[in-house]
Amino acid sequence: MTSSNNKHILILNHHASSPNVGGGARHYELGEFLSSKKYYVSIVSSSYSKSKNRYHYDEEIKIETYNQYFNFIYLKTKPPFGSTLNRFRNYLDYMNKAYKYREYYKNPDVVIASSVHPLAWSAGYKISRKYNAKFVVEVRDLWPLSMYEDFSGITRKGVFSFFEYFERKYYNLADKIITTAPYAYEYIEEKYAINRDKVVNIPHGIDIKNFDRNLQKSEHNLPQDLKKILDNYFCITYTGSLSQSEGLETLVEAAKHLQKYEEIKIVIVGGGSEKEKLKNEIQQNKLNNVTMFDKVDRDLVPLILKKSKVLFCGLKDRKVFKYGISKNKFYDYMAASKPIIFASNVRGSIISKAEAGITIPPGDPKNLADNIVNLYKNINTLGVKYGENGRHYVEKNHTVNTISGQFLEVIEES
Known part of the structure; x- marks a missing residue:
């Protein structure tokens, strides 16, 4: 193990996955790259798979170690989705368990919280304050705008108010905002008066x-x-x-x-x-x-x-x-x-x-x-x-x- 001066990058993504279970690879590939540069990397995900409707692992906490710098941590979040209510309860469980998890290589220096759902931002911010780490918000979907066509009337108003609260709060608290959509900075700047320089576009890629x-x-x-x-x-x-x-x-x-x-x-x-x-x-x-x-x-x-x-x-x-x-x-x-x-x-x-x-x-x-x-x-x-x-x-x-x-x-x- 090298000097403790090496930065520890903590990535929170409810649906991140590793090659052992299949699925999205963006953050696993990032972890491989950063660990090859001798950064410590911990990715914290849920072991529940929505697409497969089952848990990848039965353990409450499952750690996959890829090298001396890179751990992939699966938390058994509950309950299984099944319904919209249970899905939201699973999100809340992830937020709470991700915040409480402590078994890292060393204290995080940078926390990247990815919005497969924005409750990850809440956990990420709390962790960043606990360890005096930099806080980076990653916006995979523009919540709640990405759900605009899925709701109408009073339901839409309620959903939008709830998620706009998260956007406004954590966009302002973030040290940097990463977006996958190329023009998302316009939405963030116009709606929340966030400085353009704070927003960075990093699209998806391919191995x-x-x-x-x-x-x-x-x-x-x-x-x-x-x-x-x-x-x-x-x-x-x-x-x-x-x-x-x-x-x-x-x-x-x-x-x-x-x-x-x-x-x-x-x-x-x-x-x-x-x-x-x-x-x-x-x-x-x-x-x-x-x-x-x-x-x-x-x-x-x-x-x-x-x-x-x-x-x-x-x-x-x-x-x-x-x-x-x-x-x-x-x-x-x-x-x-x-x-x-x-x-x-x-x-x-x-x-x-x-x-x-x-x-x-x-x-x-x-x-x-x-x-x-x-x-x-x-x-x-x-x-x-x-x-x-x-x-x-x-x-x-x-x-x-x-x-x-x-x-x-x-x-x-x-």
């Missing part, structure tokens, strides 16, 4: 070396019916969550305009709340050019993307998109060197900025189909150009080292 390693996996690891379609057709592919926000009904409806092109198939890989609705749409309209597959292991996604011809991403209009978005899917898609069609009105489309594909308005199946046909006819020219542009852009701007280096600047300035 591109790991992505490329996964490309070397045998294609026989893929579901054989999926592999057969990818091998034999011109596939427009979506991978990820089948949720309302992803605009997948437009992709399915676009298939109605593509039926005369026997080579073109739409492939949807994933699971989520919209799965049955999409299946019913496909069956009712007898769309034999759309095929859905269950969620696959994340390590297999690069193979699926690479074997596809065009990649689709869509987002429905939401008030929060005025401030842009950083989406992990973008960087996976660009790393695959494939042309992308992005159906969204999100401000500052990174797909257009990188010239990695085409950005079109959402909710227009005919326009989407026309753009698919255009790429089908020009895949060896325009398609190759878009693919190369995307790969170059992500290599330059969104690798783990680039993103972690930006975090390091904030840590050293704090």
Whole structure:
């Protein structure tokens, strides 16, 4: 163990996860990077997985140690989600247990509290005061604006008042504010009169070396019916969550305009709340050019993307998109060197900025189909150009080292 002068970085993120359990990797990758520079890193997460509806570990406290500088700490927060009320109770339990946890390498020097929910900010601030540490707020979603379309009337007013209290309080108390959305500083500055210099944009990134390693996996690891379609057709592919926000009904409806092109198939890989609705749409309209597959292991996604011809991403209009978005899917898609069609009105489309594909308005199946046909006819020219542009852009701007280096600047300035 090296000198105690080395800074200890404490990261609070309710839903952070490590490779042992799968899931989001932003803070694990940051921990790897910082610990390689001999910073002590502790990540405090919940062992309950919403997506899997179970606990990763039975222990009340589970510590994974990755090297002499880096611990990943799972707290058994209760109860399981089940309902909105239980979800909130789980959040509260995380806040309380994260604050009370004390078994660190050494006292924290910098506390980064990430807003998968803003109750983490409360725990983070209390910890920072206890140890006289710098306090950094990370804004993954603009609470409560990201929930604007989910509520109405008096419920919306109540939800907004509650979460705006957290925003106002902890934005002002923070030494620095990190946002993933590129224009979030406008919202924070306009609504809460926070100095622009206090806000730093650090988007999501990708472990591109790991992505490329996964490309070397045998294609026989893929579901054989999926592999057969990818091998034999011109596939427009979506991978990820089948949720309302992803605009997948437009992709399915676009298939109605593509039926005369026997080579073109739409492939949807994933699971989520919209799965049955999409299946019913496909069956009712007898769309034999759309095929859905269950969620696959994340390590297999690069193979699926690479074997596809065009990649689709869509987002429905939401008030929060005025401030842009950083989406992990973008960087996976660009790393695959494939042309992308992005159906969204999100401000500052990174797909257009990188010239990695085409950005079109959402909710227009005919326009989407026309753009698919255009790429089908020009895949060896325009398609190759878009693919190369995307790969170059992500290599330059969104690798783990680039993103972690930006975090390091904030840590050293704090």
